[in-house]
Amino acid sequence: MKRDSEREELQRKLQKTEERLAKTQSDLNYLESIVKHTEDAIVALGLDGTILTWNPAAETIYGYTPREAVGNSVSMVIPPYNSDEISLILAWIKSGERVTHYDTLRRRKDGSIINVSISVSPIKDENGEVIGASSIARDTSTSKRMELQLQESEEKFREVFNNANDAIFLHEIKNDGTLGKFLEVNDVACQRLGYTREELLQMTTCDIDSEETTKTQGPCVERLLKEGNATFEAVNLTCDGKEIPVEVNAHIFNLRGERMVLSILRDMTRRKEYETQLRKSLNEKELLLKEIHHRVKNNLMVISSLLNLQSKYIKDKAALEVFRESQRRARSMALIHTMLYQSTDLKCINFGDYITKLTLELFRTYVTSDNIHLNLDVGNVPLDINTAVPLGLIVNELVSNSLKHAFPAGEEGDVTVRFHKDGDNYTFQVADTGKGFPDDLDFKKTNSLGMRLVNTLTHQVNGEIELNTTRGTCFTIKFSEEEYGS
Template sequence: MEFFSLEMWAKIFWIKISYIGVATAAPLWFIVILEYAQHEKYLKPKYIGMLMVLPLVIILLAFTNDLHGLIWPSITPVSSVTGSPLIYAHGVAFWVNIAYSFILIILGLVVLLRLLMKSPRVYHTQILILITSGVIPLFFSVLYNTDILGIPGLDITPFGLTISGLLLAVSIFKFSLLGIRPIAYEKLFETIKNGFMVFDTNGTLIDVNPAAEMIGITEDDVGKQATDLLDKFPELKEFYHTAGEEKTIYVGDPFNRWIRMQITFLYDKNEFKGRLLTIQDISKLKRAEKDYIDSEERYKNLSELSPDAILVVMGEKIVFANKASATIFGMENPQDLLDKNLFSFYSPDSVETSKKRLHEVFVENKTLDFIEEKIISLDGQHKDIEVGDAPINYNGQRAVQIVARDISQRKKLEEELKKSLKEKDLMMKEIHHRVKNNLMVIQSLLNLQSRYIKDTDARDIFKDSQNRAKSMAMIHESLYQSSDLKRIEFSGYITTLANNLFYSYAADPERVKMSVNVDEVMLDINTAIPLGLILTELISNCLKYAFPDEESGEIKVDFHSDTDDGTNKFRLTVSDNGVGLPPDFDPQKSDSLGIMLIYSLSEQIGAEIKLDTSKGTKFDITFEEKLDHS
């Protein structure tokens, strides 16, 4: 390409490209020689890496020569004619590369000459070709660098490399350079794990490798006849004489191993030279085969005992089915399922989803969780099944294992249970509604009765009882209207209760203000009823006693939740800025029914009460909702 290029830049470009071969040819050739001579200790990656460092540097310097001129300080045309050869002045890096290449080639030649002296004649042709492949580039390089040819600008070194490459090709394809190498054959024979025994035409053992000791035959047996040598192995002896292609036998005490035998007839130019008996220890393979057969048997037994249907599918065809599969799909014998299309049993509504799952398992190798699908068994029954899919290898091929269980009965029971629960929900709503109605009847009766009572204190007692009945009735009314029959939204209840009590005691909104500040909180009925009664007593007491003689003031109701530490804690505060309680008032010793109810009901829900009388009256009730009953 350099020769045929006309422009100077193109010629320089191709000479740079050629340096990829020029710089690496010598170390690569040297590595081939080391490999051929079996000098493995010098073929470790770190040594090969060290050999290639300088060539890579030379290639880099060649491509960046314009910056430093270390390879070619100057490049000038032979003449002014377009396309004329170029004369390359040689820099320091050029001579370093030449020296490095010469050293490696000479070292390789020394290795080959030593190998030539100790190798059989059969390998001499190979070695001489390798020596020639190293000498030729060396010779061509000397011709170029000494300018013996006298042709300005003509570097013939690459032509030498080409000739070497052709020689190596001839050696590989004509003289089996890569097939049989001196030392390599001997090393292979010595280290291979298969046992080799070479017998001549008379049946005499003439060579044996160490691996043959697996059946007790060693170098000490060389010279013995095959008949005598194999006497202790009748099957092996018979095989030697019948010359079958291959046979597997078990060799008993003291070896206790399985071996595979092969006989190869040895010919040289169609002339029979003897036999090569090869033995291979396959004990591990036999054990693995037995384990595989045992595991297959265990798998089959487990499959047959499984109450779930187990199917193996390839493509869409069933290739394995257990007894439970036949039951689900309406057959007597699971063998009848084999080769049938899996989706022929699926309900039309389930086919598309099932095909997507099967594709996902087979292509993406995913294991999918159980889902519900519908099938139509052979006897026409529509069944609900639960199906899980997993990728497996079956007889050496990729397949999908499907586990299915009939959940038709369970689905039926679930539907019946849902129906039963719905009926119970309706019944509970009806109970709450009737309890509410009964409480309202009690409130109405108390209200009617109070009209005939002249004593004010007695009438107030009746009114308190009415409010208590009403507070409980409101709880049951909320539950009747709620979708949750055990819990109610308590903030709305507090607002409604406070307003009802306010107007029940005919408080003047211009004189007494009431503010309600509550969070939206769901409370269990077992907490809501006692808390509603506590709230009724607290607000009632504020309205009755906090502002006598037409005094004015404010009543505050606060209810908030706190779940920062992971528990359901609540705080109810009812306060007023009225006249307050007497200085010597002790709530624990009070004979007031309302106060007694407050403390008794608080204890029932596990609440803590704090009473503050510094500015009016303030009850602070904190509790944690206990849901053991839910």
């Protein structure tokens, strides 16, 4: 019985030993699989630096096969200028210390240099004595290149950021929708405002804007937050209180999931000075031009008055009428210069208003009874002085002719004056219901000074004139206004 019991106990111990061996073998297979399939180079070293094991990843990273590496010194993968590195690392290992994530360089079989991050740990026996070292190395060449590219990109951005001609501010948007502190500023912003970068990073827009800008920039900020961008003018204050007018170009963008505002502030000091000088010069020119129009009007009125005085000594009716027509022509041109003098636009006049004034003046001159009715159909059409002067003379001639000749012996009728613009085309028309234009008279070849003026001036404005005698007389002039230099 005793022997049977001993035998059973021995079998149980043997079975447990086999189970432990099986588990140990399983663990070893698992560790071997990790070592075999990891992307990191795992190398076992002797304390003299001899390579004891070499996994597949080591072959991939360094280019040496296990047969070429095992038994040789690890110095085969260390560049000559780093030869002292292995002695230092092994000294740490012998003292029981570890080396963790040490960035260094290694040389491949083909001579190329790669970046690696290594961790080295001591290998100890069952008595705690250091008998070797385990090295794990990861190729970091790609990440180093990316890191270098990123660093170069950041340096380029920083160079551009700080060497821009304009002040640049990056600031946050707070939870309540208002603009918070500056998160970044460039060198121009610091130089312009006289603050250090650290001081500006403790400030907001309210700290660098004038009191007036702070009061009025609310709508601008609202538009920025609503539309995502805005351009407006503001006034900055330097650290010593000097005002700097700026143009602000701001837009919102996302930075790492956060909404930020990038504001570019352009100094407008010189521009404002130029605008002031230009406005002053323009005012002076406008005053000069007004004075010219005023003097031209006065001279024309003097000519009209002289003609009027001279006409009192003329007994011949035909000669007298010639003087009076010349007087009216001078007055028609004087009216244009009067309107230009009174207008805010010294280059154009409202020609519809001009026609109304001139026609009513002619009507009062020629019509002494109620037999003729005047109809005005004119729009508010601006016309350049270069076109207005010749067209004004045409108005004077055609309206005068209708009032003088269309209704002999007190006949009753209508005189209609029309002036409108359709796109780039203008239409001027004088029509009457009187006796009509003589059938035997070619209005383009007449000896009448008035009609010769009308034809010449129509050609001057590059227009075309038509005559319709179906019912009375109707002259229609169509033209397109030329572009004149400022």
